[in-house]
Amino acid sequence: MKTHFIAIGGSAMHNLAIALKDKGYQVTGSDDAIFEPSKSRLEKKGILPQEMGWFPEKITADIDAIILGMHAHQDNPELARAKELGLKIYSYPEYLYEQSKNKTRVVIAGSHGKTTITSMILHVLNFHQKDVDFMVGAQLEGFDCMVKLTQDNDFMVLEGDEYLSSPIDLRSKFLLYQPNIALMSGIAWDHINVFKTFDDYIEQFRKFVASITPGGVLVYNEEDTEVVKVVEAAENYFRKIPYKTPEYEISNGKVYLKTEMGDVPLSVFGAHNLLNMEGARHICRQLGIMDEDFYEAIMSFKGASKRLEKVERADKGTLYKDFAHAPSKVKAAVKAFCEQFKKEKKYGFLELHTYSSLNPVFLEQYDHAMDGLDEAVVFYSEDALKIKRMDPISPELIKEKFKNEGLRVFTNAEELHAYWETLDKAHGVFLMMSSGNFGGLDLTK
Structure with missing residues (x-):
């Protein structure tokens, strides 16, 4: 499989490029500027462009997939050449769906908390050596690359972003994943440059819930009134699992989660993090992780990169x-x-x-x-x-x-x-x- 990335240097794009290289694909790419750590990581894998800029001659008829990043513009010369040749052009999320369409897709969405919840889920699965494909937006301890794609894994865990998919695809990214299992952590107006009104922003989450596959599962934050409104208004069929902030206490600067199995000491703090943890626990249940095993693993979770x-x-x-x-x-x-x-x-x-x-x-x-x-x-x-x-x-x-x-x-x-x-x-x-x-x-x- 031959793939070419237009704007390969982005934080998400370069991780996908590395994941495809690790999968055995032939990977090339271009960009007009690439910064660290993307530059070193691409260079280590042998897929760093030799020079910066856009080169239409790189776009040849034998390329199986063009993956277009948000950093590129609509008039990008490589994109124009790909269109001329009639090549298949994917946005980043579109290609992730292509790679996971035969798997059970778990999508974590919300205006806030989605990176942390996704990170918690992956930490627990990694702790118990349960192998899954994934995409997450932050560097995690114990993970080399933030995208993993395999032929054999049954599940793919995806952080679902409501921002636009690509310069030529103005749908929210998470609308392309069609989740079998989903989570919605909260809704608070963001990306005002794209979603001009709060209702326009909420509409993306309504569409996200509508995209859950028939008979799927939605885990949702019942403390968020906007989330509850969206869930209650949904007309498609899926199972609804609410969650809320669990009981906890702070003693000598340490946070302890109150559970039926006793007090569980944590390495993170903040009510919002414990709310995120509860959502992650319910998702892990859907993936076959019992509560006792979840608590055993989550004690060592120290947080996602740049989140407290x-x-x-x-x-x-x-x-x-x-x-x-x-x-x-x-x-x-x-x-x-x-x-x-x-x-x-x-x-x-x-x-x-x-x-x-x-x-x-x-x-x-x-x-x-x-x-x-x-x-x-x-x-x-x-x-x-x-x-x-x-x-x-x-x-x-x-x-x-x-x-x-x-x-x-x-x-x-x-x-x-x-x-x-x-x-x-x-x-x-x-x-x-x-x-x-x-x-x-x-x-x-």
Whole structure:
């Protein structure tokens, strides 16, 4: 099987390319820029493009599948050549379905928590040496590649993203998977640049539920009112399994899950993580993992990459980084952090740099998101606004939308870094929330 990737360097795309190479496929690709760690990982497998750019001559009639990444544009010259030749062109999710259409597909969806839940499921399955195919959006301990594709495995576990599939396929990715078993963790408006209204966004989840195969299973968060509305309105036939936050307690800084088998010590914290864990437990049940075996495995789960992930610092200071940037994720991370560290002085930093988070209309969603912290800081770059061709935003507007008078707002990275240097990292605890890097701030120092 000969495959060619247009925009091979993306975090998802390069993992799929590696998985296909490992499966024995002939893999080539192009991109106009490839960064680490994608670059080194592709090079190690011998599939890093020799030069950057788009080369229509790479597109030949003997290619079985063209896989098109979101980074490519509609006028991409390689894409144009593939169309000329009448080649089969797949989006990333479309090709994953092609690879799993004869398997039982387990799809984890939701505005928040889907990466963590998928990671928990894979951790438990790996712990008990139950082999499955999978795709997940974060680097996991004990896994070399975030996509695994085989001929023989019966199950494929997929993280289901509601974002667009490709430049020429504007369907949400998770609508292409047709799950046999699904989970929906929560619905909170996101990707405002694509889904202009909340109802437009919710509609993607209605379609997702409608895509569950007849007689399938949906595990869903019964504490989320929007999820419940979608599930109750569904007209197709599937089995419904609700879940909610389990009982737990915090003792001497350690979280213990209350179960029928006794208290189970955990390596993660936060009510949202325990809610995610409960969803993962129900999915694992569907995959033949008994509760006792689930609890045995989940004790050693330390979290998905960049999800309340502890950063080791030279000064032994307590610092966690979190990918949180959408309002619901920020609120969950802050709540968990404040609950875990009740006695310490708590600092929270949030970087706004996505299209949604920098939209004045969407900023309303961040009301009280940073409440409970002793020091709350929001950073956004005025240069980023210019690059995105967005109107300037005043620090006063940020404070107003967050409904937090004590909020510190920085729009210049140098000033933010100078403030950071004034803080005593050995005293207090720090929560750093961003899908970026705070203008190059080194969190290890």
